[in-house]
Amino acid sequence: MAARGLRLGRLLVIGVPMGWLLLFFLAPFLIDFKISLSEVRLAIPPYAPLLEWADGKLVALHLHLTNYRYLFTDSLYVSAYGYSLKVAAVSTVLCLLLGYPMALGIARAEPARRNLLLMLVILPFWTSFLLRVYAWMGLLRNNGLINNLLLWAGVIDTPIQMMQTDFAVYLGIVYSYLPFMILPLYTNLEKHDGTLLEAAADLGAKPLAAFLRVTLPLSVPGILAGALLVFIPVVGEYVIPTLLGRPDQLMIGRVLSDEFFANRDWPVASAVAMLMLLLLVAPIVAFQRLQNNASEAR
Amino acid sequence: MTAADNGAAIAPLSAAQPCVRIEGVTKRFGEFTAVDDVSLDIQEGEIFCLLGGSGCGKTTLLRMLAGFEQPTAGRILIDGQDMADIAPYERPVNMMFQSYALFPHMTVQANVAFGLEQEKLPKTQIAQRVEAMLSLVRLDGMAQRKPHQLSGGQRQRVALARSLVKRPRLLLLDEPLGALDRKLREHTQFELLGLQKQLGVTFVVVTHDQEEAMTLANRIGVMDRGRIVQVGSPRDIYEYPSTRFVADFIGSVNLFEGRLTEDEADYVRVACPELPAPVLVDHGVSAAPEATVWVAIRPEKIQLLRERPEAADNLAQGTVRDVAYMGDMSIYLVVLPGGRELRVTRANLQRKEEEVFQSGDAVWLVWDAASPVVGTG
Amino acid sequence: MSHARRSVLVPSVMAFGFAFLYVPILAMIGYSFNNSRLVTVWDSANSPTLKWYSALWRNQQVLDAAWLSFRIALLNATGAAILGTLAGLVLARFGRFRGRTLFTALTTAPLVMPEVITGLSLLLLFVAMEQTIGWPAGRGVTTLTIAHITFSLSYVAVIVQSRLAGFDLSLEEAAMDLGARPVTVFLRITLPLIAPAIVSGWLLAFTLSWDDLVISQFVAGPGSSTLPMVIFSKVRLGVTPDINALATLMVLTVAVGVVIATVLLRRQERRRERDLRLAAGAD
Incomplete structure (x- = not known):
């Protein structure tokens, strides 16, 4: 009797969040997939049904792969996918180059200062993402703070065009995603046993060698977690390239959004999303493996 | 029925009904068999120790008694009642966890009162019983502290x-002294014994520490790879190990392989290739003649002599290779001509005595026919 | 030699990194007090001024959007805290069960899933649901809240899970062993232990919702523009000084909150250290 009540309670605790996520996270992808196979129509909603029913019988199945064919033939999409992957990869490396020394510095600071530094990393994370990107617009514009300072100092005579360049996009992304790189790295580095480095030094390793042979290999899970936390969402990034990026080279998130809002072509937008998801399946699975390992190790 | 009712209401049990009966219990986790067909009776009021190395299944067995794990096969009966469908919170059993598992957000008083509150006892009664129990474990004045404000020894006593405050029929203790330092352990061991005597609760203790098992237990069950290999009093287990594993696991021992050459009802002779003379043992063994057997001799039961004694059996000659002075005794490592090394201990009875035997001395080793143990398992 | 080099390298990268994180925000705060409409020209004669703050106060569109965002953030934080706590509990305490892999996948994927994908897919679901069962009728607070809960519950789950991982499972077993039924165990042991995690999860979920632009754009209906949507449409047209003022207010609110939380944590930590010293002398 008690055992049955226990099982029922257990089922409920699993079932409620599971049900929510199945309905609102997994099912949408299936619908997305279905619509990506249909045809655009001038209607509400603006797509044709896949299945035609008459007298309770299926009379027709309309599957259109044209949307996908589009994605591979139209250079707009191909270059947008390529550009997005490139931006994501470069930004990830930049975040790592800046974030690793910071995480290391925080992890090796005295405990009292460590909390303060960590708070300084997390603080921007709690403030509006949109407003932080916006803050850069004030700095990067032709009549923005940076150009004004450089003009005033006589370094340049005419303002440098920084807005609407790749540079601005990288800057905005690194700026916004840096905490996502630092936090998992810090979590990893903070757990390292200090005596390992002492042992390495005792065995004759110079600090650089000790770092390369001990600290760096041990921090690989942290590096991977941070890299995936940056790379995956950046592939689909929409706000930063829209506000800071080039008008002539769109990222795929922007393309999706334009197809959906401006062209009202839901099937193509769905196909764009599906292909993006397909590209990201491997990194997402890798991220989940990493999360699982981390929680099992504890 | 609550645990408190149980403690008071049940009349003295007949010897026929044990406090705990474990019948053919097996526990598998996937492919791994943690507990393998264990049967065991634990009597009212006894302290029973499950002793074994890590992964031998002792903790799993304990957790099945508490109800946190369900046996894959077999039954567990407490006071004759099958525990199969009884949830942990309904069993007349309490457990002291290895980590103590004190609730960090509650005071000592609230921790101890927690179990009584679950029985919905009146507040005044709870307060009285908590107070009495805290004073029994010498924690008066600590009631309002939180666990992290206590030392290791105090935490152990809170746990x-x-x-104990629920007056369980059975108290399960998982490595009860494991987290204490050496000095405190000894003291606490005797405290635990006193408390058990005073309250008359049946204890089942799990430990990997044989000293702990020896001092606490009335009976010890030695476990190996999910099975109970021997059950007996501490003395039985030490002096009459029934298997080679038990002989080797408990205390230190000199073990030899040998062949039965004489097999009578009241004595046997064993020829061991590593020993020059046959081993004479004053008890019989159930084995075929010429069977291969093991012989175990404890280090403290071997005598060291300078001169050759008058004996034909239980005798060897060797050279002292190393002496380790341990304070109360010394350990001698003696090498036999065949290369086999024997361990011999000798009490240091006198304070000023120099080591009688030095490294490099030639010595004779002898032992009594009553000392060795022979077995086949 | 290399030791000396590293001891310079790490602090200088750190200094650069923190400057990088904070200079834009500080510049933005500074310009919010600038009198000139040309955002980047400092009008030293008439500055500092609070005129953009009063302009903000009179901007009904911004105020409406802020109120809407606030309500959604409250609903979302509460919903996400409940569902996320359950999910974190399952991840940390339920061991193996059929469907665990799927469960873990579903709770961690929203952490990294690009927002455009989540937003588009959710909208398509809402449209399909409205077609077939008539609910949710139209798009607005309901769809926004559901969408926000869906992505923010994962964050709560991760926070709760890692807090629970810090506590031995034997605490709950001990309570059960002392006669507490599962519900009592949860209410008297688990819940008090994870309460700090639930609070920070709630706050994070609130912020995530308050901040969300992309998913909201997909699932919001006409007339239900959240604050980030209003900001975005203003910002796309260029830098506007009242947004500086708004940003300053938001940054300051968060900063004050975080500073208070840190001070409280520090105080708690100090008390703990004192207790540990007390305990050390006792044996």
Whole structure:
């Protein structure tokens, strides 16, 4: 009797969040997939049904792969996918180059200062993402703070065009995603046993060698977690390239959004999303493996 | 029925009904068999120790008694009642966890009162019983502290008080002294014994520490790879190990392989290739003649002599290779001509005595026919 | 030699990194007090001024959007805290069960899933649901809240899970062993232990919702523009000084909150250290 009540309670605790996520996270992808196979129509909603029913019988199945064919033939999409992957990869490396020394510095600071530094990393994370990107617009514009300072100092005579360049996009992304790189790295580095480095030094390793042979290999899970936390969402990034990026080279998130809002072509937008998801399946699975390992190790 | 009712209401049990009966219990986790067909009776009022190395299944067995794990096969009966469908919170059993598992957000008082509150006892009664229990474990004045404000020894006593205050039929203790330092352990061991005598609760103790098992237990069950290999009093287990594993696991021992050459009802002779003379043992063994057997001799049962004694059996000659002075005794490593090394201990009875035997000395080793143990398993 | 080099390298990268994180925000705060409409020209004669703050106060569109965002953030934080706590509990405490892999996948994927994908897919679901069962009728607070809960519950789950991982499972077993039924165990042991995690999860979920632009754009209906949507449409047209003022207010609110939380944590930590010293002398 008690055992049955226990099982029922257990089922409920699993079932409620599971049900929510199945309905609102997994099912949408299936619908997305279905619509990506249909045809655009001038209607509400603006797509044709896949299945035609008459007298309770299926009379027709309309599957259109044209949307996908589009994605591979139209250079707009191909270059947008390529550009997005490139931006994501470069930004990830930049975040790592800046974030690793910071995480290391925080992890090796005295405990009292460590909390303060960590708070300084997390603080921007709690403030509006949109407003932080916006803050850069004030700095990067032709009549923005940076150009004004450089003009005033006589370094340049005419303002440098920084807005609407790749540079601005990288800057905005690194700026916004840096905490996502630092936090998992810090979590990893903070757990390292200090005596390992002492042992390495005792065995004759110079600090650089000790770092390369001990600290760096041990921090690989942290590096991977941070890299995936940056790379995956950046592939689909929409706000930063829209506000800071080039008008002539769109990222795929922007393309999706334009197809959906401006062209009202839901099937193509769905196909764009599906292909993006397909590209990201491997990194997402890798991220989940990493999360699982981390929680099992504890 | 609550645990408190149980403690008071049940009349003295007949010897026929044990406090705990474990019948053919097996527990598998996937492919791994943690507990393998264990049967065991534990009597009212006894302290029973499950002793074994890590992964031998002792903790799994304990957790099945508490109800946190369900046996894959077999039954567990407490006071004759099958525990199969009884949830942990309904069993007349309490457990003292290895980590103590004190609730960090509650005071000592609240920790100890927690179990009584679950029985919906009146507040005044709870307060009285908590107070009495805290004073029993010498924690008066600590009631309002939180666990992290206590020392290791005090935490251990809170954990004990918390599990005893419900007056369980059976108290399960998982490595009860494991987290204490050496000095404190010895003291606490005797305290635990006193408390058990005073309250008359049946204890089942899990430990990997044989000293702990020896001092606490009335009976010890030695476990190996999910099975109970021997059950007996501490003395039985030490002096009459029934298997080679038990002989080797408990205390230190000199073990030899040998062949039965004479097999009578009241004595046997064993020829061991590593020993020059046959081993004479004053008890019989159930084995075929010429069977291969093991012989175990404890280090403290071997005598060291300078001169050759008058004996034909239980005798060897060797050279002292190393002496380790341990304070109360010394350990001698003696090498036999065949290369086999024997361990011999000798009490240091006198304070000023120099080591009688030095490294490099030639010595004779002898032992009594009553000392060796022979077995086949 | 290399030791000396590293001891310079790490602090200088750190200094650069923190400057990088904070200079834009500080510049933005500074310009919010600038009198000139040309955002980047400092009008030293008439500055500092609070005129953009009063302009903000009179901007009904911004105020409406802020109120809407606030309500959604409250609903979302509460919903996400409940569902996320359950999910974190399952991840940390339920061991193996059929469907665990799927469960873990579903709770961690929203952490990294690009927002455009989540937003588009959710909208398509809402449209399909409205077609077939008539609910949710139209798009607005309901769809926004559901969408926000869906992505923010994962964050709560991760926070709760890692807090629970810090506590031995034997605490709950001990309570059960002392006669507490599962519900009592949860209410008297688990819940008090994870309460700090639930609070920070709630706050994070609130912020995530308050901040969300992309998913909201997909699932919001006409007339239900959240604050980030209003900001975005203003910002796309260029830098506007009242947004500086708004940003300053938001940054300051968060900063004050975080500073208070840190001070409280520090105080708690100090008390703990004192207790540990007390305990050390006792044996």
